[in-house]
Amino acid sequence: MERKKPQQQTLSIRISDGLRDFLERSKEVISSRHGESVSTSDVAKILLESAKDDRLDFRLEVAELQQSPTESLSAIRRKWEQKQDLSRAEWIFLSQYIAVACEELTENPDLPTADSFATLLDALLAVRALRVERGVVLDRFYLQNLGQEGTVFNERQLDPDVVPRVVGNLLQRLHASPRSPKPVFAGRCLFVALRDEDLPDMVALNRTLYPHMDTLFRLAARGHWIREHRPVRGARQTQTVVGEMPNLTSGGFRFLIAIDSENEPSILLRMTEKDLTYPLGPYPEVRELGTMLERLEPGQVWHGVHFHGYTSSQETPEEPVRFYFRRRRDGVTLGFSLEEWQSLKGLFSRALAIPAMQKLFEELSLVYGDL
Secondary structure (H helix, E strand, O other), rough: OOOOOOOOOOOOOOHHHHHHHHHHHHHHHHHHOOOOOOOHHHHHHHHHHHHHHOOOOOOOOOHHHHHHHHHHHHHHHHHHHHHHHOHHHHHHHHHHHHHHHHHHHOOOOOOOHHHHHHHHHHHHHHHOOOOOOOOHHHHHHHHOOOOOOOOOOOOOOOOHHHHHHHHHHHHHHHHOOOOOOOOOOOOHHHHHHHHOOOOOHHHHHHHHHHHHHHHHHHHHHHHHHHHHHHOOOOOOOOOOOOOOOOOOEEEOOEEEEOOOOOEEEEEEEEEOOEEEEEOOOOOOHHHHHHHHHHHHOOOOOEEEEEEEEOOOOOOOOOOEEEEEEOOOOOEEEEEEHHHHHHHHHHHHHHHOOOHHHHHHHHHHHHHHHOO
């Protein structure tokens, strides 16, 4: 059976006079090479196909990486762990998810941490320091997105020390007061720097950014989880991180912790007084429950991805305060007295203090990012 040829698509775009002149000049070279005349549109088509095949434009490579984002991030992690240089397209692709991690809210308002933002700002300054030519327009973009709209400058002239000085002040503030407002658009700044700065070579870029890679990749994994709702876990990439975990008991509660072949924690929470066993997992659910236990106070409400938590009215002698949470995927609601809540919170704290659990969560932060 004869296969039908794929239908050609027509694309109309506006181009500058300079680009049109370039295409006209290229037409002469291409015509002589092929021994026949070609149109300007044919030249544009040939150059686009050549750019895709030869990867002359890193933006085309970014588009290819975006087609399979999880696999692309897994490949970047393997190259990082094997100390191989990343391409410029891979750095840009990574920074897109870093921007998502910084700008989109999740159930834990403390994340990303002040230390993560500080590392991100250090990386931005390091990339900017590599620039071959001054970039007034780029510096203006950085300042506007770092909350410095009032800085005096124009299109032609800007003190090159302004951006380092502004970033230095932000770094000082983040280190002095971790709960101070965070520069949420810092990830966007890094993305634009990697995409638009005139950089010398990839060796210099990799040497500059690799010291920050531990934080940068965790931010990217967080952005990937927020956007794609999948862990960064490639085929045959998982290795056993820990073995068996100890069981923990406190105030009528007992944790039975198991780890599966993909390093996912599974916890059975046994509640003696309620005669109930409650399963928890995977990692994002376990992580959120621990954060909710730590943060939910009388009179407050927790609106999370996996859990909805709340309390009864403020405690009175007649009606002691009670804590409740409902898991969204099954609708089951559990209620606890203040004493039970404190015991459950303490049990989680003990579990997170186990060295093997800390090692496991460190690995999972590269799979899901910081949650």
